[in-house]
Amino acid sequence: MEKKTCYKKFAVLFISALIIAFFPYSNAFSRMVTQIMPTLTISEDYSDNYLKTQTNKQEEIITTYGLGFSIGFINKLSEIYVTYNPEYKDYKNLDERDGFLHKATLDGKFNPTKFTDISTRMAYSGNSDNNTGDAWQNSASIFGNTQITKNTNLNYSENYSRSFDQQERTGNYREHDTNQTTAGITNQFGENDRIGTNFLYSFDKSATSDADEHRKFNPSGFITYWFTPLNGLDSNLSYENTDFDNSSNDIKTYSGHLKYLRKFSKHFDGFLKYRHSYSQRETGDHEIYHPSLGFDWEVTKDSGISLGIGALIHKWDNTNNDSTDPFLDIDAYKIFNFSKHGSLSITGSSGYTEASETAASLGYSTFYQTGAQLNYQLLKHLSSNVFGSYRLNDYQETIIDREDNTITMGCGLSWLPLRWLQFKLSYTYSDFNTDGITERGDYTENRAFLSVNFIPEQPVRMDLSSNRQALETELFQH
Numbered sequence: 001m002e003k004k005t006c007y008k009k010f011a012v013l014f015i016s017a018l019i020i021a022f023f024p025y026s027n028a029f030s031r032m033v034t035q036i037m038p039t040l041t042i043s044e045d046y047s048d049n050y051l052k053t054q055t056n057k058q059e060e061i062i063t064t065y066g067l068g069f070s071i072g073f074i075n076k077l078s079e080i081y082v083t084y085n086p087e088y089k090d091y092k093n094l095d096e097r098d099g100f101l102h103k104a105t106l107d108g109k110f111n112p113t114k115f116t117d118i119s120t121r122m123a124y125s126g127n128s129d130n131n132t133g134d135a136w137q138n139s140a141s142i143f144g145n146t147q148i149t150k151n152t153n154l155n156y157s158e159n160y161s162r163s164f165d166q167q168e169r170t171g172n173y174r175e176h177d178t179n180q181t182t183a184g185i186t187n188q189f190g191e192n193d194r195i196g197t198n199f200l201y202s203f204d205k206s207a208t209s210d211a212d213e214h215r216k217f218n219p220s221g222f223i224t225y226w227f228t229p230l231n232g233l234d235s236n237l238s239y240e241n242t243d244f245d246n247s248s249n250d251i252k253t254y255s256g257h258l259k260y261l262r263k264f265s266k267h268f269d270g271f272l273k274y275r276h277s278y279s280q281r282e283t284g285d286h287e288i289y290h291p292s293l294g295f296d297w298e299v300t301k302d303s304g305i306s307l308g309i310g311a312l313i314h315k316w317d318n319t320n321n322d323s324t325d326p327f328l329d330i331d332a333y334k335i336f337n338f339s340k341h342g343s344l345s346i347t348g349s350s351g352y353t354e355a356s357e358t359a360a361s362l363g364y365s366t367f368y369q370t371g372a373q374l375n376y377q378l379l380k381h382l383s384s385n386v387f388g389s390y391r392l393n394d395y396q397e398t399i400i401d402r403e404d405n406t407i408t409m410g411c412g413l414s415w416l417p418l419r420w421l422q423f424k425l426s427y428t429y430s431d432f433n434t435d436g437i438t439e440r441g442d443y444t445e446n447r448a449f450l451s452v453n454f455i456p457e458q459p460v461r462m463d464l465s466s467n468r469q470a471l472e473t474e475l476f477q478h
Contacts, residue, residue, distance in 0.1 A: 045453035051133045079107075107201045139159070174208070287315040294310075306332065310329060331473075342374065345467075352367070366396065369390065418476055424453070
């Protein structure tokens with residue numbers, strides 16, 4: 001009953017948002033470009049390990065029939081898009097799951113003033129059966145940027161979701177609410193000189209009691225200053241408080257870094273960096289010394305490569321062993337357009353944290369992830385892609401002693417024999433391996449997907465995700 005009430009509230013919220021979004025612009029419809037687009041989709045989804053288990057693998061084929069529409073309203077100051085896509089899913093083996101699934105989205109992009117940009121999104125999925133293997137998510141988000149003065153910007157965001165997905169710690173599926181609220185202000189006081197503050201508040205709350213439930217507060221401040229055209233300093237100070245709902249082992253972390261920058265060209269800098277981190281917790285304090293050296297290659301505002309080589313020196317005030325570990329500090333995103341027919345996109349990142357957002361109770365961990373996608377236009381109406389990714393999660397505390405490795409590879413074809421007809425075929429191979437003291441089991445999965453889409457005309461759509469975010473979703477969330 002509580003769950004049904006929740007979905008009714010979400011539906012009311014969704015409808016209310018539609019009314020709020022459309023009402024201010026009702027008088028301007030005559031000046032808008034209006035687009036209504038029906039769609040028909042038939043797809044086959046095959047998996048040889050649908051439940052992602054180590055033993056007793058479940059083979060499954062899902063046939064989906066979808067008939068929906070999208071509506072777009074576009075004018076000089078706003079873009080509004082509504083989609084409704086009901087689907088009927090037919091399971092070959094899990095017959096009890098057959099039925100309709102309702103999906104709806106509302107996207108908006110607004111410029112309420114000359115100096116403010118706002119993007120919003122709401123998405124609703126009607127699947128509430130909580131079946132292992134099937135993931136769903138209802139979400140709402142808003143992103144905004146306001147120019148306060150000529151050199152001062154305020155950015156803010158709110159992301160909320162209720163989802164049913166596979167838990168990183170156990171591999172079980174769980175229903176939980178997540179929220180992330182951010183705000184930041186930045187002042188540009190020179191060509192490359194900046195100072196600012198940021199604040200983050202987030203939580204993870206499960207429908208049933210879970211060790212990973214937590215709340216996190218994270219204020220921080222930064223400054224970048226070039227005291228000569230070729231020499232500069234970058235620094236950051238941060239405080240993070242992770243409060244667990246079902247444990248007294250809360251974590252308070254104080255951290256900061258100082259980075260010397262040496263400019264070699266307009267877009268290429270070398271650096272020497274030192275970061276220090278100190279964490280207080282009931283099970284014993286933890287201190288990290290992190291020296292490194294490397295380079296920053298900034299290609300565009302949102303793409304480039306940063307690579308640092310250094311060491312993590314750990315001092316523990318408990319049974320964990322003190323250690324010195326090598327560490328690669330990576331933050332890379334770049335698209336290489338090597339011809340008019342092909343492009344290669346790469347992404348990579350690394351980091352360490354006392355409590356991750358997805359598996360907070362597992363304690364201190366480091367991660368590496370990297371991926372690439374090659375897109376190539378084979379013929380005028382035939383395109384292809386090949387992709388691969390790797391992610392390592394290393395939970396290093398003695399009582400956990402766990403390492404997760406995930407490899408994903410795949411390829412796909414897209415064929416448009418007619419303007420209104422599209423065929424898509426893709427294959428994905430996933431390999432998850434874990435060791436140490438862990439609640440999860442290894443698994444491999446082969447997955448194939450075929451769809452036929454009937455669309456009278458390709459709709460104009462707004463992309464709320466950055467290119468990097470969209471790429472990483474493709475690579476790491478198959």
